[in-house]
Amino acid sequence: MATLKDVARLANCDVSTVSRALNNTSYVHPDTKARILEAVKELNYHPNVITRSLHQGKRRTIGVIVPKIQLSVFGDVILGIQQEARKNGYATLISSCGEDEKLEKDELNRLREGFVDGLIIAGTGKNTRLLRDIHAGGIAMTQIVRFSDNSISSVDVDYELIGYQATQYMISKGCRQIGLINGPDYISPYKGRLLGYKRAMKENDLDILTVELPSVNRGTGYGHDCAEKLLDMNSMLDGILTATDGQGLGALRALKENGIRVPEQMKVISMTGHEIGKMLETTLTSMELPAIEIGETAVRITLEEITCMNDANLRKTRYKPKHVTLEATLEKRESC
Amino acid sequence: MATLKDVARLANCDVSTVSRALNNTSYVHPDTKARILEAVKELNYHPNVITRSLHQGKRRTIGVIVPKIQLSVFGDVILGIQQEARKNGYATLISSCGEDEKLEKDELNRLREGFVDGLIIAGTGKNTRLLRDIHAGGIAMTQIVRFSDNSISSVDVDYELIGYQATQYMISKGCRQIGLINGPDYISPYKGRLLGYKRAMKENDLDILTVELPSVNRGTGYGHDCAEKLLDMNSMLDGILTATDGQGLGALRALKENGIRVPEQMKVISMTGHEIGKMLETTLTSMELPAIEIGETAVRITLEEITCMNDANLRKTRYKPKHVTLEATLEKRESC
DNA sequence: CTGAAAGCGCTTACAG
DNA sequence: CTGAAAGCGCTTACAG
Numbered sequence: 001m002a003t004l005k006d007v008a009r010l011a012n013c014d015v016s017t018v019s020r021a022l023n024n025t026s027y028v029h030p031d032t033k034a035r036i037l038e039a040v041k042e043l044n045y046h047p048n049v050i051t052r053s054l055h056q057g058k059r060r061t062i063g064v065i066v067p068k069i070q071l072s073v074f075g076d077v078i079l080g081i082q083q084e085a086r087k088n089g090y091a092t093l094i095s096s097c098g099e100d101e102k103l104e105k106d107e108l109n110r111l112r113e114g115f116v117d118g119l120i121i122a123g124t125g126k127n128t129r130l131l132r133d134i135h136a137g138g139i140a141m142t143q144i145v146r147f148s149d150n151s152i153s154s155v156d157v158d159y160e161l162i163g164y165q166a167t168q169y170m171i172s173k174g175c176r177q178i179g180l181i182n183g184p185d186y187i188s189p190y191k192g193r194l195l196g197y198k199r200a201m202k203e204n205d206l207d208i209l210t211v212e213l214p215s216v217n218r219g220t221g222y223g224h225d226c227a228e229k230l231l232d233m234n235s236m237l238d239g240i241l242t243a244t245d246g247q248g249l250g251a252l253r254a255l256k257e258n259g260i261r262v263p264e265q266m267k268v269i270s271m272t273g274h275e276i277g278k279m280l281e282t283t284l285t286s287m288e289l290p291a292i293e294i295g296e297t298a299v300r301i302t303l304e305e306i307t308c309m310n311d312a313n314l315r316k317t318r319y320k321p322k323h324v325t326l327e328a329t330l331e332k333r334e335s336c
Numbered sequence: 337m338a339t340l341k342d343v344a345r346l347a348n349c350d351v352s353t354v355s356r357a358l359n360n361t362s363y364v365h366p367d368t369k370a371r372i373l374e375a376v377k378e379l380n381y382h383p384n385v386i387t388r389s390l391h392q393g394k395r396r397t398i399g400v401i402v403p404k405i406q407l408s409v410f411g412d413v414i415l416g417i418q419q420e421a422r423k424n425g426y427a428t429l430i431s432s433c434g435e436d437e438k439l440e441k442d443e444l445n446r447l448r449e450g451f452v453d454g455l456i457i458a459g460t461g462k463n464t465r466l467l468r469d470i471h472a473g474g475i476a477m478t479q480i481v482r483f484s485d486n487s488i489s490s491v492d493v494d495y496e497l498i499g500y501q502a503t504q505y506m507i508s509k510g511c512r513q514i515g516l517i518n519g520p521d522y523i524s525p526y527k528g529r530l531l532g533y534k535r536a537m538k539e540n541d542l543d544i545l546t547v548e549l550p551s552v553n554r555g556t557g558y559g560h561d562c563a564e565k566l567l568d569m570n571s572m573l574d575g576i577l578t579a580t581d582g583q584g585l586g587a588l589r590a591l592k593e594n595g596i597r598v599p600e601q602m603k604v605i606s607m608t609g610h611e612i613g614k615m616l617e618t619t620l621t622s623m624e625l626p627a628i629e630i631g632e633t634a635v636r637i638t639l640e641e642i643t644c645m646n647d648a649n650l651r652k653t654r655y656k657p658k659h660v661t662l663e664a665t666l667e668k669r670e671s672c
Numbered sequence: 673c674t675g676a677a678a679g680c681g682c683t684t685a686c687a688g
Numbered sequence: 689c690t691g692a693a694a695g696c697g698c699t700t701a702c703a704g
Contacts, residue, residue, distance in 0.1 A: 001473055001474050003680095003681060003682085004681060004682060004683095005681080005682095013690075013691085014690065014691050014692075015681085015682075015683095016682095016683075016684080016690075016691070016692080016693095017689085017690055017691075019682065019683060019684085020683090020684090020689095020690085023683085025683085025684085026684095026689085026690095027689065028689070028690080029689055029690085032689080032690080044469070044473060046445075046448055046449050046450075046473065047449055047450075047681090047682080048449060048450035048680095048681055048682075049446075049449040049450040049451060050386055050389065050390070050395065050450035050451065050681090051390055051450065051680075051681040051682050051683095051696085052450075052681080052682060052683075053386065053682095053696095054386070054387055054390070054680095054681080054682070054683090054695095054696045054697070054698095055682065055683050055684080055695085055696055059386060069405055069406070069411055069414070070405070070406065070407075070411035070412060070415075070611070071406075071407065071411075071611065071612065075405055075406035075407075075411070076406060078405070078432075079406075079432070082431065082432065086439075086442075091429065091431075091446060091447075091451065092429075092430075092431070093427065093428075093429050093430075094428075094429075094430045095418065095427075095428070096414075096415070096418065103422075106422075109382075110385075110427060111427075112382055113382050113383055113384065113385040114382075114383070114384035114385040114386040114387065114388075114697090115385060115386065115427065133380070136380075137337060137380060137382065138337050219611075220611065220612065220615040221615070224615060249612070249615050249616070250615050252617055253615045253616065253617060253619075256617045275406070275407065275555075275556065276407065276556065276585070279556040279557070279560060279585050279586050279589045280585070280589065280616070280617070281588055281589060281592045281616070281617040281618060282617060283589075339696095339697060339698085340697060340698060340699095341697075341698095349674075349675085350674065350675050350676075351697085351698075351699090352674075352675070352676080352677095352698095352699075352700080353673085353674055353675075355698065355699060355700085356673095356674085356699090356700090359699085361699085361700085362673085362674095362700095363673065364673070364674080365673055365674085368673080368674085383697090383698080384696095384697055384698070386697090386698095387680085387696075387697040387698050387699095388697080388698060388699075389680095389698095390679095390680045390681070390682095390696095390697080390698070390699090391679085391680055391698065391699045391700080392680095392699085450681090
């Protein structure tokens with residue numbers, strides 16, 4: 001790889017002049033500039049962004065940690081993140097860690113070591129201390145979707161409200177025996193949905209019915225198995241709420257296998273809507289999250305913090321986390 | 337952020353000693369080491385990997401460019417890539433560029449500038465020159481799934497064979513009027529599938545039937561619309577082959593909307609199988625790709641090339657691209 | 673065992 | 689308009 005020095009030699013001038021010419025950072029004589037540009041072309045020179053960042057103290061890179069990308073909101077959130085980051089000249093380093101606390105820890109430790117200026121994370125919730133540590137160490141940070149620390153900025157939706165609205169809607173459609181397929185309490189979206197579901201059920205004097213199966217992967221297979229379990233638990237079941245589209249898919253399949261017609265005999269709502277819902281054989285009524293917007297907003301907040309840390313004046317003002325809550329919307333389709 | 341210098345000052349020794357202690361690169365007196373470790377802890381020092389790479393001349397990072405991640409093989413391929421990269425202490429920089437040639441070009445140019453040691457790419461096929469250029473500039477490179485340049489290593493599957501096998505299987509199930517939903521010819525997997533389809537149809541003296549609609553996004557909606565178009569084009573249609581699961585999903589939906597039963601009246605096969613296929617209401621018969629393995633293999637090949645470039649002796653031997661072809665398997669499910 | 677020095681590729685005051 | 693020099697944070701021969 002050609003370096004600045006090579007270019008300078010060929011163009012017969014100093015590296016500093018080359019640097020100036022290439023960055024337009026001060027006037028360079030047209031002739032000199034022409035020679036330099038020619039040399040650049042001839043040597044096929046490409047500046048090394050990494051070393052450049054050494055001086056600016058910034059890498060113009062944002063790290064992103066999510067549990068999964070395939071068949072999940074995070075796939076779309078990432079789209080928003082990449083879009084907005086690019087627009088601002090930032091690269092993104094994306095890492096999916098599943099629900100693996102240890103792996104997440106490793107990734108965090110790796111990213112903190114000079115890879116990124118900022119971090120956007122939807123994590124396991126188990127590394128909160130480490131997150132605070134990294135944040136205190138001068139890396140901007142924003143939590144998305146999953147919320148675990150009040151002292152760090154966040155972008156998410158009101159999951160309690162989502163749970164409540166989905167349940168209310170299902171009740172308004174005549175369901176009385178409604179089962180919830182969800183995930184572990186210690187992850188905020190699951191907890192929120194559960195609370196909202198409980199509130200709605202209570203207001204309507206209905207009985208709570210939840211399942212939980214041992215599994216780390218809460219996707220399609222999980223939805224399928226939980227739906228079967230619910231069917232076992234309550235023969236009068238007339239509604240199934242799932243946390244995600246993946247689970248909804250699995251539930252629809254389980255119902256089909258059991259010869260139960262949707263929505264006639266059973267209604268289904270997914271609480272994390274997604275492109276796929278409207279293309280299923282039985283389209284899935286769901287709460288659609290503004291995934292792209294979540295991603296974009298998270299980048300914006302993160303960049304603000306980065307700018308703030310760079311600016312000596314601003315730095316004096318104490319850091320105040322920003323918490324943004326976006327709205328989900330009910331998409332009525334065939335399943336309920 | 338604390339630097340080496342800060343640690344050295346606090347531990348009362350030279351930066352070089354600190355460096356040695358931290359990297360275990362030569363013996364350091366236990367007392368000194370203890371002091372250093374203490375200082376590291378007190379200052380919460382974390383080495384700056386980026387500047388370190390300045391010396392090693394390596395960033396231990398692999399860039400990945402794919403067209404999309406959500407609802408696509410690439411989502412799973414990425415899993416394999418991240419897994420294998422991590423195992424070898426490499427970070428991955430993932431970028432999805434859709435079918436946007438210009439965006440892809442920008443991303444490539446950005447990545448080449450010191451971000452990565454190697455590049456794994458499934459691209460638009462429109463930036464082949466640039467790819468060769470980057471490769472020649474000393475960045476290891478492997479093409480995956482989409483193949484566009486013989487001089488660069490590759491990992492993919494035999495799409496022609498996939499198209500052929502899928503078609504043959506469908507014919508063996510009694511289909512005679514088989515339509516193909518695919519994508520543009522200039523992208524190798526689409527081309528391969530088309531050729532295989534044609535070969536099988538020809539061998540059986542059947543008529544070719546393909547659709548193409550104007551669209552950049554060849555996902556669920558595209559599958560849906562193309563299926564409708566096929567239905568229009570041939571009222572005797574009894575089989576639909578789709579390039580991807582996303583398209584398969586859309587096709588199944590379109591058939592449902594038209595009151596056509598699968599597989600009784602119409603058979604459907606997707607030629608890029610995926611987790612989702614087995615959880616649909618009508619499970620989707622498909623050619624399953626070894627996505628994870630594709631990702632892992634690509635990383636392995638890329639790392640070999642990186643190692644090779646680092647090693648002065650090996651460098652002398654001329655670069656020879658490696659081309660690996662993996663096998664797809666037919667998963668028989670309900671739709672055919 | 674550990675300093676002092678040079679260097680990785682680049683940027684940026686400082687002179688002139 | 690453009691050199692020469694210092695420095696970003698770290699590593700690594702070279703002495704001692």
